[in-house]
Amino acid sequence: MNFDFSDDQKFLRDEARKFLEAQCTSADVRAVLDDDAMSHNDEVWQKIVEMGWLGAAIPEEFGGLGLGMLELCxxxxxxxxxxxPVPFGSSAYFFAEAIKLAGTEEQKAEFLPKVADGNIVGCLATTEGPGALTASSVQTVAKDGTLSGTKVPVTDGDIATHAAVLAKEGSGAGIYIVALDQDGVSRKALKTIEPTRSHAEIKFDGASATRLGDETGNGMTVLDQVMNRGAVLLAFEQLGGASRCLEMATEYAKERHAFGRPIGGNQAIKHKLADIYVKNEVARSNAYYGAWALSTDAAELPEAAAAARVAASEAFWFASKENIQTHGGMGFTWEVDCHLYYRRAKLLAVQAGSPAVWKEKLVSALEAKNAA
Structure with a gap:
């Protein structure tokens, strides 16, 4: 059995890498970090939109490329x-997947083509502050086609044109689509450790909203499915960052000389690089398992998504930390890019649920599997 990507998917990976290395450089990332007025790099975003990647997993009948989830991974x-530094994940991993999973055919035809061509920038608004998210804890209320309440933090909430919002609906919860440019919506940007991925507080005050799908009270079920899918895709993002950290550390260890020899010849540095490699490979194995479950809509998806998320969060954080240590004093400076990866690692670890949340989901999934 072959668990690797196909030749076509590897070709897509190679071409995407060439494109991004040319069009999304460290300078483009730092441009957002250095400018408080920038929430994302719009020039890079428009180039990505032109590549059609937002529609990679959107069916052709709804304006996408119809490639599939593996290509999106x-x-x-x-x-x-x-x-x-773009709102790709919010639109493609979460908003679009929510529409695909729960939307009516009319809603898919209305929203998905606009996500694919970049006219809609979507986000997922679920949390309302610290604490576990349950149907009973949701305070945002849907009533007579309107929403009232506050969501915080919302990833890319200050950039998005539309939000998929979890709201109380009778004794359960539902997901509602809200246009964010209306009078009943106010937004405030939030400061985080990673300014190149913006966050916001969104307040709804009688904002017009449309329930996603026809079924009432199914919001938590749909949200759980969306989170599982998004977790696998986030794991691949984290894996990409962790892999680049290993490359950076290895390159520096070969170039930096101390006492007449490369520091990579020192056993302590070798062990650091080996430890990063091992954690990255564990994360890659789990991410590939998640990709298989995601692409086949397998029953193992909850288990695979949780495992991928936990392993990738650990790998990226560890790789970014050890990358700084390998660079020594240089690694702590603003001019060296190590801190950019550390910031992103810390942010992605808590986006869509912290590692502790996903560890609990993994345990629950394994218990359910063993009890079956």
Whole structure:
């Protein structure tokens, strides 16, 4: 059995890497970091839109490329390698997947083509602050086609044109699509450790909203499915970042000389690089398992998504930390790019649920599997 990507998917990966290395450089990432007025790099975003990647997993009948989830995983990994400062994940991993999973045919025809061509930038608005997210804890209320409440933090919430919002609906919860340019919506940008991926607080005050799909009270079920799919894609982003950290550390260890020899010849440095490699390979194995489950819609997806998310979060954080240590004093400076990867590692680790949340989901999935 072949668990690797196909030749066509590897070709897509290679071409995406060439494109991003040329069009999304460290300078493009730093442009957002250095300018408080920039929430993302719009020039890079428009180039990605032109490539059609937003529609990679959107069916052709709805304006996408119709390639599939494996191709989206490949693209996600390459975006993670360059720390792309764009709202790609919010639109393609979460908003579009919510529409695909739960939307009516009319909603798919209305929203998906606009996501694919970049006219809609979507986001997923679920959390309302610290604490576990449950149907009973949701305070945002849907009533008579309107929403009232506050969501914080919302990844790319200050950039997005539309949001998929989790709201209380009777005794359960539903997901509603809200246009964010209306009078009943106010937004405030939030400061985080990683300014190249923006976050916002969004307040709804009688904002017009449309329920996603026809079924009422199914919001938590749909959200769980969306999160599982998004977790695999985020894991590939994290894997891309972790892989680049290993490359950076290895390159520096070969070039930096101390006492007349490369520092990579020192056993302590060798062990650091070997430890990064091992964690990255564990993460890659779990990410590939997740990609298989995602692309085949397998029953193992909850288990595979949680495993991929936990392993990738650990690998990226560890790789970014050890990359700084390998660079020594230089690694702590603003001019060297190590801190860019450390920032992104810390941010992605808590996006869509912290490692602790996903560890709990993994345990629950394994218990359910063993009880079956």
């Amino acid at each position: 490949v693209i996600a990994e390459e975006l993670g390698r360059v720390l792309a």
